[in-house]
Amino acid sequence: MSFLPPAFTGSLKGLPGYNEETFLRVHASGARITSVRLQPRKAGDAAALFPQLETERVPWSHDGYYLSSRPSFTFDPQFHAGAYYVQEASSMFLEAAVRQTVPLDTPLKALDLCAAPGGKTTLLQAVLHPDSLLVANEVIKPRAAVLADNITRWGAENVVVTNNDPRDFARLDEYFDLLNVDAPCSGSGLFRRDPEAVQEWSLDNVALCSQRQQRILADALPALKPGGTLIYSTCSYSQEEDEQIADWLVAEFGMESLPLQTQPQWGIVATQSPQHGAHGYRFYPDKVKGEGFFIACFRKPGEPGTPRAHRLKTALLAAKDAARLTPWLAEKDVFAFTDHHGEAILLTPAMAADLAFLQKHLYIRKAGVKMGQLTAKELVPDHQLALSTAVAAGLPAVELDLENALRYLRKEDIRLDEATKGWTLMRFHGMNLGWAKVLPNRVNNYYPKEMRILKASAPDA
Structure with a gap:
C-alpha cells in the first residue's frame, strides 16, 4: 500500500512517462539507492575506496558510482578528506547536460545559483575547464556555510562562495557563460527517499514554487551572456515546475531549447513542453536507478559580445610574502595571493582578475583557498590548505590508522610514534585530513571545531 496521497498521484496522470502502477510499487518497496561521485583529483577507484561493497558506474557520469549498500559516511575518513561527494544519481545527469551544451576546452565563468549543499557545484568544478571561475551561491546563510565547508572538503581552488x-x-x-539553476521546488521527486516530506506537498505549494522559480530565473538571467547556456532542473514531477517553466522561458525571454542525447537503456523519459516544444528530461524511480528529477537546457538569444572590462584590481601580496607561500604548494608561479583580515588567500588567475569586481557587487563567503596566517616567523596553515588539491605532496605528514584518524576527526588527543615535528599533515590512506602541530611532548590537533565528528562511535554494522 502506497503512502502517497491521491491528490498527488492524481496530479501526475497524463504526464510523459508516468506509469501509476510501477510508480506506486517502487515507492512502496522501501528500496534505497546510494550513490557517490569521486573527486577525480583525489581518488580514481571506487572499489579501492569501498572494498567491502559492490560498486557500479552511474551510466551518465564519468565519476559517479552506485554502492551496494549505504556505509556510515560520517565514520569514513575518506569522506572528510573530500575523496568523494555523496550525491543522488539522477542529479548527476547535470554532467551529461554540461558536456553536451558547454565548450569545455576553454575557461568559462559559471554561476551555480542555488548551490547548497554543494553537489552540483562540485560536479561543475570537476567537469569545467580547470582555469574557469565558478561562483556558487546560496541565499540562506546557514546553508551557505555548509556549502563553503563542502567546497573546502572538495579541495577546489577556483570557486567563490556567495550568500x-x-x-x-x-x-x-x-x-556568466553558464548559469545553473537547480531551483527550490515542491520536492516530490525525493518522496521515496524522504517519505515524511509528503506531508508538506500540496497543489498550492506547487503553484507557489512555480512562481518562485520564475522570479529566480527572471532575476538571474540578466547575468547570463547572450549565447550563454542556462541549465534548469528540479526534483519535482509537477508540470507546473518543469515543462511549464520551460514554456515560460521560451515565451518571455526567447530562450532556445537545447536537446540532449540519452541512451534508451538509461530509462530517461524525453519530454517536450506543451506550448513551445521545449526539450526536457524526466527521471522516474521506477525507470532509472535514482530518484525523481527534471532537467532542461537553453541557449540565451544573441551573440556574445566583447567581455566588459573593469578597472577594479585585487590587491595582491608583496612578492617577498608570496615567495614564503609557494613552498607549501605543488605548483609554483601558478597562483596569486591576497590578504583578507590577516589571512593569506590563494587565488587562481581568473579570481585575481575579477575578485575585487565580485566583492563590489556580492557578499562573498569564501574565495579561493585560505592558506593561513602569515606571521613574521611562519605560516600558520589553515584547514582549507590541507584539503586543497594545490597543496604540496612533500610536506611533513603522518599516516594514521582508522582509530587514530577518527580520534583526530573528533578533535581528540592523538599520539604519534613517528619522529616528526612542527606543522604536519594528518593522512588516512594517503589522503590529507588536516593539520596537527607536533611538539616534543604533545600533539596539538588543529582540526576545525565546527567540522569535527560529534558522534562517539559508528553504529553497529
Whole structure:
C-alpha cells in the first residue's frame, strides 16, 4: 500500500512517462539507492575506496558510482578528506547536460545559483575547464556555510562562495557563460527517499514554487551572456515546475531549447513542453536507478559580445610574502595571493582578475583557498590548505590508522610514534585530513571545531 496521497498521484496522470502502477510499487518497496561521485583529483577507484561493497558506474557520469549498500559516511575518513561527494544519481545527469551544451576546452565563468549543499557545484568544478571561475551561491546563510565547508572538503581552488539573493546577480550584467539553476521546488521527486516530506506537498505549494522559480530565473538571467547556456532542473514531477517553466522561458525571454542525447537503456523519459516544444528530461524511480528529477537546457538569444572590462584590481601580496607561500604548494608561479583580515588567500588567475569586481557587487563567503596566517616567523596553515588539491605532496605528514584518524576527526588527543615535528599533515590512506602541530611532548590537533565528528562511535554494522 502506497503512502502517497491521491491528490498527488492524481496530479501526475497524463504526464510523459508516468506509469501509476510501477510508480506506486517502487515507492512502496522501501528500496534505497546510494550513490557517490569521486573527486577525480583525489581518488580514481571506487572499489579501492569501498572494498567491502559492490560498486557500479552511474551510466551518465564519468565519476559517479552506485554502492551496494549505504556505509556510515560520517565514520569514513575518506569522506572528510573530500575523496568523494555523496550525491543522488539522477542529479548527476547535470554532467551529461554540461558536456553536451558547454565548450569545455576553454575557461568559462559559471554561476551555480542555488548551490547548497554543494553537489552540483562540485560536479561543475570537476567537469569545467580547470582555469574557469565558478561562483556558487546560496541565499540562506546557514546553508551557505555548509556549502563553503563542502567546497573546502572538495579541495577546489577556483570557486567563490556567495550568500546573495538571486536579484543581486543582475548587477553582473552579461557576466556568466553558464548559469545553473537547480531551483527550490515542491520536492516530490525525493518522496521515496524522504517519505515524511509528503506531508508538506500540496497543489498550492506547487503553484507557489512555480512562481518562485520564475522570479529566480527572471532575476538571474540578466547575468547570463547572450549565447550563454542556462541549465534548469528540479526534483519535482509537477508540470507546473518543469515543462511549464520551460514554456515560460521560451515565451518571455526567447530562450532556445537545447536537446540532449540519452541512451534508451538509461530509462530517461524525453519530454517536450506543451506550448513551445521545449526539450526536457524526466527521471522516474521506477525507470532509472535514482530518484525523481527534471532537467532542461537553453541557449540565451544573441551573440556574445566583447567581455566588459573593469578597472577594479585585487590587491595582491608583496612578492617577498608570496615567495614564503609557494613552498607549501605543488605548483609554483601558478597562483596569486591576497590578504583578507590577516589571512593569506590563494587565488587562481581568473579570481585575481575579477575578485575585487565580485566583492563590489556580492557578499562573498569564501574565495579561493585560505592558506593561513602569515606571521613574521611562519605560516600558520589553515584547514582549507590541507584539503586543497594545490597543496604540496612533500610536506611533513603522518599516516594514521582508522582509530587514530577518527580520534583526530573528533578533535581528540592523538599520539604519534613517528619522529616528526612542527606543522604536519594528518593522512588516512594517503589522503590529507588536516593539520596537527607536533611538539616534543604533545600533539596539538588543529582540526576545525565546527567540522569535527560529534558522534562517539559508528553504529553497529
